[in-house]
Amino acid sequence: MLRGAGAAGQDRRLRRTGPPGCGGRRAPRGAATLGPMGTQVIGAGPPRLAATRYVTALREGGSLPALVEAEDDGLYVVKMRGAGQGPRALVAELIVGELARAAGLPVPDLALIDLDADLGRAEPDPEIQDLLRASAGLNLGMDLLPGALAYDPAARQEVAPELAADVVWLDALVTNVDRTAANPNLLVWHGRPWLIDHGAALFRHHQDWSLEGAAARPFPAIAEHVLLPVAGAIDAADARLAPRLSPDVVGRIVDLVPAEWLEDEPGVAPQERRRAYRDHLTARLAAPRAFAQEAEDARRRAA
Numbered sequence: 001m002l003r004g005a006g007a008a009g010q011d012r013r014l015r016r017t018g019p020p021g022c023g024g025r026r027a028p029r030g031a032a033t034l035g036p037m038g039t040q041v042i043g044a045g046p047p048r049l050a051a052t053r054y055v056t057a058l059r060e061g062g063s064l065p066a067l068v069e070a071e072d073d074g075l076y077v078v079k080m081r082g083a084g085q086g087p088r089a090l091v092a093e094l095i096v097g098e099l100a101r102a103a104g105l106p107v108p109d110l111a112l113i114d115l116d117a118d119l120g121r122a123e124p125d126p127e128i129q130d131l132l133r134a135s136a137g138l139n140l141g142m143d144l145l146p147g148a149l150a151y152d153p154a155a156r157q158e159v160a161p162e163l164a165a166d167v168v169w170l171d172a173l174v175t176n177v178d179r180t181a182a183n184p185n186l187l188v189w190h191g192r193p194w195l196i197d198h199g200a201a202l203f204r205h206h207q208d209w210s211l212e213g214a215a216a217r218p219f220p221a222i223a224e225h226v227l228l229p230v231a232g233a234i235d236a237a238d239a240r241l242a243p244r245l246s247p248d249v250v251g252r253i254v255d256l257v258p259a260e261w262l263e264d265e266p267g268v269a270p271q272e273r274r275r276a277y278r279d280h281l282t283a284r285l286a287a288p289r290a291f292a293q294e295a296e297d298a299r300r301r302a303a
């Protein structure tokens with residue numbers, strides 16, 4: 001769907017005033033929607049938007065994301081390619097965010113935010129000046145959910161067992177080590193949980209871009225997942241979600257990654273990098289899915 005920046009700005013203002021899905025708002029941009037016969041249709045993917053204003057740094061997390069305004073008047077939490085984790089964290093954010101969306105899980109809209117090298121010239125902190133300078137070009141933005149609260153497992157906030165199981169299943173698929181009680185990376189907004197921060201998923205790509213053999217490796221850290229204690233059966237989540245992530249859907253999501261994030265391995269072309277992600281994910285998604293069994297075993301042990 002083609003939309004002008006003006007329409008996007010208008011849409012954003014609507015979004016700020018009401019919960020998702022209200023007021024006749026269209027489906028989120030770039031969303032996977034159900035097509036004929038229940039097949040998944042990936043939209044055009046995250047839009048590419050120029051940053052117009054650097055607002056502030058968010059210091060709660062480890063990666064120093066920025067709050068940035070973009071040309072559509074929207075505010076985005078931006079993960080920067082020049083941060084310590086490097087562009088692979090952005091690759092993980094994008095692939096996992098869009099896999100989650102295609103699986104039907106609540107993830108804020110993503111955008112590719114184009115940063116101009118001197119956007120931060122008025123920023124007094126030299127660390128942030130350096131980060132902005134090292135991040136010229138495309139960065140990963142996530143639509144800001146204004147007023148969202150951090151999910152607090154101790155407060156026993158309600159997350160439906162099916163949704164909790166779906167989130168555990170997704171995080172097991174993508175080896176996400178960053179959804180623990182200490183660091184849930186879940187926001188509660190308009191009474192619903194939203195998934196954020198997928199930069200630490202697919203962590204094995206930091207050791208080996210090819211992910212050779214990684215698909216079959218166990219992921220015991222799933223036992224630490226913040227939603228495991230409230231999750232319903234993971235095998236039921238597996239039956240619900242796996243059909244939504246066909247090899248075609250996975251391939252299209254991997255193709256959304258900007259080539260410039262796939263150039264940090266000397267001598268390896270972006271196309272080869274894409275193939276590695278696609279092959280890794282399709283291998284993990286091929287039945288029987290050991291990661292789902294591993295997560296279900298962890299759930300039963302914890303029960």
Ligand SMILES: Nc1ncnc2c1ncn2[C@@H]1O[C@H](COP(=O)(O)OP(=O)(O)O)[C@@H](O)[C@H]1O
Nearest residue numbers: 058060061062063064077142143144145196197
């Ligand atoms: N889309 C969002 N809407 C509102 N707040 C957000 C959003 N994304 C991140 N935040 C806030 O910023 C903090 C840091 O973001 P996060 O993606 O978790 O980065 P880090 O890698 O630094 O942990 C989060 O803990 C949350 O408080």
Ligand SMILES: [Mg+2]
Nearest residue numbers: 061062185197
């Ligand atoms: Mg975080």
